[in-house]
Amino acid sequence: MKRSLKEIAELVQARVVGDAAIEVTGVSSIASSGPGDLVFVDSEKSLGAALTSKAGAVIVGKFAESNRGSKTLLICDQPRLAFARAARLFEAEKTRAGSVHPTAIVHESARLGTGVTIAERVVIHDGVEVGEGTWVGAGCVVAAGVQIGKDCALYPNVTVYSGTRIGDRVLIHAGAVLGSDGFGYVRDEKNGHYEKFPQVGRLEIGDDVEIGANATVDRGALDVTRIGRGTKIDNLVHVGHNVQIGEDVVIAAQTGISGSAVLENAVIVGGQVGIADHVRIESGAILGAQSGIPTKKVIRGKGIVFWGTPARPIREYLKELAVLARLAKKG
Numbered sequence: 001m002k003r004s005l006k007e008i009a010e011l012v013q014a015r016v017v018g019d020a021a022i023e024v025t026g027v028s029s030i031a032s033s034g035p036g037d038l039v040f041v042d043s044e045k046s047l048g049a050a051l052t053s054k055a056g057a058v059i060v061g062k063f064a065e066s067n068r069g070s071k072t073l074l075i076c077d078q079p080r081l082a083f084a085r086a087a088r089l090f091e092a093e094k095t096r097a098g099s100v101h102p103t104a105i106v107h108e109s110a111r112l113g114t115g116v117t118i119a120e121r122v123v124i125h126d127g128v129e130v131g132e133g134t135w136v137g138a139g140c141v142v143a144a145g146v147q148i149g150k151d152c153a154l155y156p157n158v159t160v161y162s163g164t165r166i167g168d169r170v171l172i173h174a175g176a177v178l179g180s181d182g183f184g185y186v187r188d189e190k191n192g193h194y195e196k197f198p199q200v201g202r203l204e205i206g207d208d209v210e211i212g213a214n215a216t217v218d219r220g221a222l223d224v225t226r227i228g229r230g231t232k233i234d235n236l237v238h239v240g241h242n243v244q245i246g247e248d249v250v251i252a253a254q255t256g257i258s259g260s261a262v263l264e265n266a267v268i269v270g271g272q273v274g275i276a277d278h279v280r281i282e283s284g285a286i287l288g289a290q291s292g293i294p295t296k297k298v299i300r301g302k303g304i305v306f307w308g309t310p311a312r313p314i315r316e317y318l319k320e321l322a323v324l325a326r327l328a329k330k331g
Contacts, residue, residue: 001025003089005057008038009074011089012082014059018072024056027087038074040083059083113150131168143179149207163200163219167207173235175214179203182218182225182241182259197221199241206230212237212253221259228265246283266302274309287311 006020028037030046033055040059041050047067050058057072058064059079067073076082098115100106104122113132118124120138128142131150136142139157146160149168154160158172161179172178181199188195201220205227211217212235219225221241227233228247238256239245246265251257255269258277263269267281270289275281279293284302292309293299299306301313308317 001090005072005074008086008089012059012074012076012085014074014076014082016072016074017065017067018057020072022056022072026090027083028055030055038083038086040079042079059086119156125162137174146179155213161203161219163202164205165202166205167209167229169208170205171210173211173213173215176211177216178205178211179219180216182221184221184241184259201225201241203227206247209233215239218243218259234271240277252289288314 002023002025004020005016005022005024009016009020024038025036028039030039030050030053033039033053035054035056037055038057038059039050039053039055041047042061044063047060047064051069051071057074059074059076059082061079062075062077064073065075098117100118101120103120104118106118106124107126109126110124110128112130113134115133116130117135119136122136122138123141125142125144127145129147131148131152133150134148134152136154137156140154142160143162145162147165149166149170151168152166152170154172155174157175159177164179184197184199185194186197199219199221201223203217203219203225206229208230209227211233214235215233215237217225217227217239218241223242225239225241225243227245228249230247231245231249233251234253236254237251240257240259242260243257244262246263246267248265249263249267251269252271254271255273257275260277261275261279263281264283266284268286270287270291272290273287274292276293276295278296280298281287282298282300285299286305288305288307291307291311294310297310299311305314306312307314
């Protein structure tokens with residue numbers, strides 16, 4: 001699919017220096033670019049390589065305004081962000097002709113919006129609502145009463161339990177399980193046996209959320225597990241029941257979040273972080289990889305990195321490591 005630089009510039013709010021009528025067909029790295037590719041640089045250090053590459057055009061920052069080379073430039077405030085937005089224009093088009101594959105099973109009471117595509121071996125149960133332009137990949141199972149917004153993509157073998165509501169433009173990658181029962185049991189003190197505590201709540205996922213492959217998000221026990229608008233969850237993350245995740249939160253792979261934890265807006269969580277139950281991570285805090293946050297702990301400090309187990313500000317943690325290293329040498 002060809003796109004003119006004029007069209008791309010309007011999308012990413014860039015100023016074209018050169019021929020705006022040039023058409024490109026995709027995005028690329030500088031090293032592997034060809035005449036039909038769009039590339040980007042976000043520092044003056046990389047500008048030379050981009051200008052001598054085979055790329056058809058370059059998205060650059062304002063540091064390149066004085067450049068008078070032969071290659072067409074798209075100048076903007078945030079070149080990396082602009083490049084990401086431009087790339088969406090070239091994403092492979094899924095088959096979204098409003099078709100339902102003959103092998104899919106769709107209950108007669110399900111409501112499918114305009115342009116919805118249901119792929120091979122999908123099972124859609126009763127009362128499901130799917131918004132316009134949404135694509136449901138092969139082997140997905142969507143349980144009774146689930147609501148899915150418009151322009152979503154559920155990649156193959158996603159399972160969505162009943163009581164789940166998914167917003168618009170949500171991406172769910174292969175193998176994810178949404179709305180499953182939380183890990184909640186009551187111990188019989190007389191005999192030591194465990195009995196299941198009711199897991200009858202809901203899961204609500206806001207607009208523009210992305211959930212990685214093989215991630216699992218539990219429904220609330222009695223209330224709601226909630227994931228806020230724009231949050232991005234990596235592969236193999238587990239979110240327990242009653243967890244509240246705010247907007248624009250980023251959670252890296254293999255993190256586990258226990259029941260009733262709260263992550264406020266713009267929190268960043270590194271890989272393999274363990275968050276215990278009833279923890280609160282306040283807005284803008286950053287949890288370093290493999291950190292551990294114990295039960296009922298409150299982490300606060302916008303822009304501050306916390307590290308270690310139990311997690312504390314990284315400066316404090318590094319000082320402790322330095323003291324231990326000196327003691328070890330003395331020993």
